[in-house]
Amino acid sequence: xxxxxxxxxxxxxxxxxxxxxxxxxxxxxxxxxxxxxxxxxxxxxxxxxxxxxxxxxxxxxxxxxxxxxxxxxxxxxxxxxxxxxxxxxxxxxxxxxxxxxxxxxxxxxxxxxxxxxxxxxxxxxxxxxxxxxxxxxxxxxxxxxxxxxxxxxxxxxxxxxxxxxxxxxxxxxxxxxxxxxxxxxxxxxxxxxxxxxxxxxxxxxxxxxxxxxxxxxxxxxxxxxxxxxxxxxxxxxxxxxxxxxxxx
Amino acid sequence: xxxxxxxxxxxxxxxxxxxxxxxxxxxxxxxxxxxxxxxxxxxxxxxxxxxxxxxxxxxxxxxxxxxxxxxxxxxxxxxxxxxxxxxxxxxxxxxxxxxxxxxxxxxxxxxxxxxxxxxxxxxxxxxxxxxxxxxxxxxxxxxxxxxxxxxxxxxxxxxxxxxxxxxxxxxxxxxxxxxxxxxxxxxxxxxxxx
Numbered sequence: 001x002x003x004x005x006x007x008x009x010x011x012x013x014x015x016x017x018x019x020x021x022x023x024x025x026x027x028x029x030x031x032x033x034x035x036x037x038x039x040x041x042x043x044x045x046x047x048x049x050x051x052x053x054x055x056x057x058x059x060x061x062x063x064x065x066x067x068x069x070x071x072x073x074x075x076x077x078x079x080x081x082x083x084x085x086x087x088x089x090x091x092x093x094x095x096x097x098x099x100x101x102x103x104x105x106x107x108x109x110x111x112x113x114x115x116x117x118x119x120x121x122x123x124x125x126x127x128x129x130x131x132x133x134x135x136x137x138x139x140x141x142x143x144x145x146x147x148x149x150x151x152x153x154x155x156x157x158x159x160x161x162x163x164x165x166x167x168x169x170x171x172x173x174x175x176x177x178x179x180x181x182x183x184x185x186x187x188x189x190x191x192x193x194x195x196x197x198x199x200x201x202x203x204x205x206x207x208x209x210x211x212x213x214x215x216x217x218x219x220x221x222x223x224x225x226x227x228x229x230x231x232x233x234x235x236x237x238x239x240x241x242x243x244x245x246x247x248x
Numbered sequence: 249x250x251x252x253x254x255x256x257x258x259x260x261x262x263x264x265x266x267x268x269x270x271x272x273x274x275x276x277x278x279x280x281x282x283x284x285x286x287x288x289x290x291x292x293x294x295x296x297x298x299x300x301x302x303x304x305x306x307x308x309x310x311x312x313x314x315x316x317x318x319x320x321x322x323x324x325x326x327x328x329x330x331x332x333x334x335x336x337x338x339x340x341x342x343x344x345x346x347x348x349x350x351x352x353x354x355x356x357x358x359x360x361x362x363x364x365x366x367x368x369x370x371x372x373x374x375x376x377x378x379x380x381x382x383x384x385x386x387x388x389x390x391x392x393x394x395x396x397x398x399x400x401x402x403x404x405x406x407x408x409x410x411x412x413x414x415x416x417x418x419x420x421x422x423x424x425x426x427x428x429x430x431x432x433x434x435x436x437x438x439x440x441x442x
């Protein structure tokens with residue numbers, strides 16, 4: 001076998017090297033003359049060794065595999081009758097890797113063209129950068145509640161309307177707290193951080209206001225939400241839960 | 249709050265949101281903001297995108313999200329202005345790894361290793377840092393290995409709208425061009441691995 005004079009190229013791995021040998025020898029991947037390729041393959045490793053290059057373990061493993069295939073090929077046909085061509089697995093692996101290389105080439109061409117498309121990173125939301133209150137001081141919620149009620153005529157009138165009669169109390173629907181809890185979570189989930197004032201603003205009855213307040217307390221207690229101090233009023237922030245981990 | 253915006257202004261509002269966000273925003277998210285359906289939002293975004301032909305930026309409409317980005321022809325002046333000197337080239341091993349992930353996603357690292365015939369953990373690490381791939385789940389086998397998929401950044405810098413737009417790969421098996429590019433029964437798919 002004549003000396004192959006390849007400049008010592010750097011290969012990504014044994015499959016890369018094999019593909020290169022195959023194309024240099026102009027042979028069919030499905031019909032590799034294993035003895036020839038093995039000799040050239042080992043020649044390359046020898047060359048690497050001579051140049052004191054580090055030879056990755058994968059190269060050695062492949063050498064062993066090639067030798068195994070070669071020895072199987074030498075067995076009389078009858079012995080390996082029912083078995084497939086001992087080179088089949090190697091051929092499949094080479095095809096698969098070749099396809100990946102082709103794909104990488106195509107992608108690389110695209111990258112040359114489009115890598116210049118730049119996007120800016122997301123701005124930090126002003127709410128997110130607010131410091132979280134330590135230990136979620138409930139008195140802050142109380143103070144905020146007082147301020148909000150003072151600012152809102154509507155809330156004030158609901159809360160200060162004359163003592164309701166017993167009939168009114170009985171007739172009027174009592175807002176269930178769970179309803180408010182789900183409402184708040186849904187709102188935070190869809191629209192992001194929301195001020196405490198927003199939550200209270202839409203209340204129509206005294207029971208509404210109470211339910212909203214208790215719902216916020218409940219959510220704080222179970223740490224489903226946290227409060228942060230906004231410019232105007234307290235902001236409710238939904239705590240992220242790791243739901244993203246469930247695959248598709 | 250969303251009621252204040254007239255239908256005719258939604259396009260402009262979307263533009264404003266995309267500008268503020270920078271990252272890709274899903275049609276679902278925008279739909280919830282404007283109380284429209286995701287497909288309506290997508291149509292509005294598409295219309296909006298047409299208006300960028302003579303601008304320095306463009307609006308990319310992916311399958312499920314959209315994003316503003318600069319046009320590729322202005323890469324040089326932008327880098328000049330920002331003082332960026334590195335060219336962001338991807339190494340051969342990174343490109344191979346990315347190709348294997350892109351065409352077969354979601355895949356595990358050991359799948360990539362197997363196709364390449366070498367350990368690919370370094371390349372996967374680089375791609376994660378460059379935010380071209382992400383951990384999209386875990387394979388339900390012992391050890392629960394991570395599954396990797398490509399993301400919108402990948403689509404953007406490779407000029408694709410969807411992974412369905414990936415260029416078709418044909419592989420010649422030998423020098424005697426037989427015409428049959430693919431060996432029968434060699435279709436590698438995710439389903440096969442599971």
